Amino acid sequence: MGTTTYTLRELAEMVGGEVEGDETLVITGVASIQDAQPGQITFVGHPKYLRVLATAKASAVILDHTTAADRPAIRVPQPYRAFATLLTLFYPRPRPRPGSTPPVQVGERVHLGRDVTLFPFVTLSDDVSVGERVILYPGVFVGPGSSIGDDTVIHANVTIYDGVSIGRRVIIHAGAVLGSDGFGYVQDAHGRHQKIPQVGGVRVEDDVEIGANVCIDRATLGETVIRQGTKIDNLVHIAHNVEVGEDTLLLAQVGISGSCRLGKHVTLAGQVGMIDHIEIGDGATVIAQSGIARNVEPGAVMAGTVALPHRVWRRVQAATPRLPELLRTVAALEQRLAALEARVSQTSREANHG
Structure with missing residues (x-):
């Protein structure tokens, strides 16, 4: 200070x-x-x-x-x-002096904007574009054809694969990996897993913050997209072809499976898990450790998960929405039973006196 x-x-x-x-x-x-x-x-x-x-x-x-x-x-x-x-x-953050501190490896056709800071052991592959006032801390690797927007800060030992686009004023914390292969395989006739080439990219828009050791997979085709203003906590995994909407919060250890779509202003609390191809509407909140297996409406607040044998789980899921109605039915039956018992008791007393 x-x-x-x-x-x-x-x-x-x-x-x-x-x-x-x-x-x-x-x-x-x-x-x-x-x-x-x-x-x-x-x-x-x-x-x-x-x-x-x-x-x-x-x-x-x-x-x-x-x-x-x-x-x-x-x-x-x-x-x-x-x-x-x-x-x-x-408490303003100290800004390191612009310039390059050896050893730094710079490939061919690399564009560096004004006042860029490159710390030791930074690697910029061929055809990389780095905007103005970008800071790359020690050990950052940027793969071929990737781009980094103005005023972005990338901390130590971040790995950015080829074909990744990072916007302006983005902060990426230590150890994050952007653009690793999506988890895509297909079984052959013998049950062996054959890798599906992951040839898409990753796009991170402006004003995003990505926590330490976050992994964002590249798309199979097209792009995995993190939209403007989203904040991602440490140890989050975002799979291939996911789209995360603007100003969304993803807390620690969230896992989002492939091809999910999150709207704007969504909050996923710690350790939330999502199966693939799920859509979550704008403004929805999912409570910590919840498992999302179906689409979520805008503004909804969701909670809960349980692991059961699949056949039992399906029956439980089918019965759960009927529980309020079932409780009302049971309460009505209890009232009818009490009235019936009262009439039987009254009839019994009258018979004894007769």
Whole structure:
């Protein structure tokens, strides 16, 4: 963090907020509610942290418009988002100097934009195009004919196969693999698995972030597509010919089988699995460890999975949608049974008295 300081009013203007209290208060940094020191600003994104705020040392706090403040504050609709903006302000990522640090291997007909940074052991194969201000960290391999857009950052030991297109302002974290062969085989008459050539490509659009050790397979034909603004957590696998819609979130260990289609603003929580050729509508959410075996409607929230013998599983799946109706039927039968028992009891008493 640098030595730059800001007044509370200046910070409020940067995040589109309103100041409550001393506008001239000087802020030297940002920190979590537990770690903040005098001179720093923190935030409260949930009421449960108000009791922690009461003993916090922070000089100021970012709050929504309804939470009571016990110190100078910046009021915004989304405190966490404003806090993230200030984190970027106070903790800017250092940008390495442009240039090439040997050893770097550069093939033929390679285009390098202005102010590119190439760290040691970067390999750029023939016909690669690298945009302006791109940073390639040590050990990055870029295969023949691939392209990288302006302002993209690719961290250490990322492998980009041939024919991969990466957009602008993309971040790819260490160990990711883009463009490996899709898992495509066909059995011959003897039950042996014959490989199907995977001759398509991968296209990653602008403003995508790809986590560490993510694997995105190339298409059999055509493209595997990750659309603009999507964020992918670590250890996610995306199979051949998948299309992931704009601004989608894929959390750790998600597995998406071939030819699936995800809409815009979809969220797949950790360890969600999808069988092939599934479509998920815009804005749908799938809860962690769920297994998706059928199409999902837009805006739906899905949860659950279980492993059973297939024949049993099919019967369970057929019965599950009828459970609410079955419960209503059972409740009605219980009422009828209770009424019948009451009449039988009454008849029995009358007979005994007769």
